[in-house]
Amino acid sequence: MYQWILVAAMSNPWAQQVTPSHGSAEAIGGYAAGCLQGAVALPENGTGYQILRPRQKRFYSHPVMEQYVLDLARQSKKVGLPDILVGDMAMAKGGPFSTGHRSHQSGLDTDIWFRFAGKPLSAAARNNIKAQEMVDFRRNRVNKNFSSQQMTLLKLAAQDPRVERIFVNPPIKKAMCEQFAASGPSWLGKLRPWFGHSAHFHVRLHCPVGSRDCEPQKPFPPGDGCGAELDSWLTKPARVSSKPVPNRMPQLPERCELLLSGKQR
Ligand SMILES: [Zn+2]
Structure with missing residues (x-):
């Protein structure tokens, strides 16, 4: 059955939502086919972080995620890292x-971002700042930008029990395995x-607790993932095109349609 339709930028109703919905906070559906009731906006100013591309207004999340980011930023600052740069979260609904x-x-x-902010950046600067590449794709290994600061941040980020998983490019995982696998950390x-x-x-x-229609992702295999699975990723660079492509509209749970129309209960 043909379930997919192209989401043209102008016709995607989700991108036009500027305020969160009413109702208690709930993550509805899957990570890649869902919506968000009762979103909160990450505060513009806070300790240890700065929001990237504020113009895009992708700084909404479930309150559990907001708290996670606030905690990570505070912990990072505590161990002496510069401000972390928070990129896309979710849209208002x-x-x-x-x-x-x-x-x-x-x-x-x-x-x-792996790049940090050494000083407070203006909104204009945060709308235009360039990302910093951590991987040398020719050699398929991390480059010199990937230092102990990035490792410390990733470790702090992954240690948190609220985290289900974190996606990184294969050479970054490899570098973390080389640094930490001997101590066998569960994160x-x-x-x-x-x-x-x-x-x-x-x-x-x-x-989160209370999100009854949230669909968990299939768990990843047990272990630190530093062995054969990672090696299979390292046979060739896992680069993706930086050209933005239009997304396809996934089949969303019925509750999401109600949320969009403002008729949710
Ligand atoms: Zn992402």
């Missing part, structure tokens, strides 16, 4: 972006090799 990532739909996904397995994610990492949280 979640749902599919018109271009770019497929997920980030239910308020439980957030991109955080290392949460770092999942994937395409792209060489200038930012993507944090995904577990379905």
Whole structure:
């Protein structure tokens, strides 16, 4: 059955939502086919973080994610890291972006850049700042931008029990395995090799308590993921085109249609 239709930028109703819905906070549906009731906006100003591309207004999330980001930023500052740069979270009612990532739909996904901000940046600067590449794709290994600061941030990010998984480019996972596998930390397995994610990492949280229609993702295999699975990713660079392509509209849960029309209960 033909379930997919192209989401033209102008016709994606989710991208036109400017205020969160009423109702208690709930992540509805899947990470890549869902929506978000009762979203909260990450405060413009806070300790240890700055919001990227504020013009795009993709700084909404489930409150559990908001708290996670606030906590990560505070912890990072405490260990002496510069401000973290928070990228795409979700739109005001979640749902599919018109271009770019497929997920980030239910308020439980957030991109955080590997690049830090050494000083407070103006909104204009944050709308235009360039990402910093951490991978040398010719050699398929991390480059010199990937230092102990990035490792510390990733470790802090993955240690948190609210985190379900974190996507990183394969050479980044490899570098983390070389640094930490000997100590066998349980969080290392949460770092999942994937395409792209060489200038930012993507944090995904577990379905929160109270989100009865949140669909969990199939668990990843047990272990630290530093062996054969990672090696299979390292046979060739896992780069993705940086050209934005229009997304396809996924089949969303019925509750999302109600949310969009303002008729949710
Ligand atoms: Zn992402």
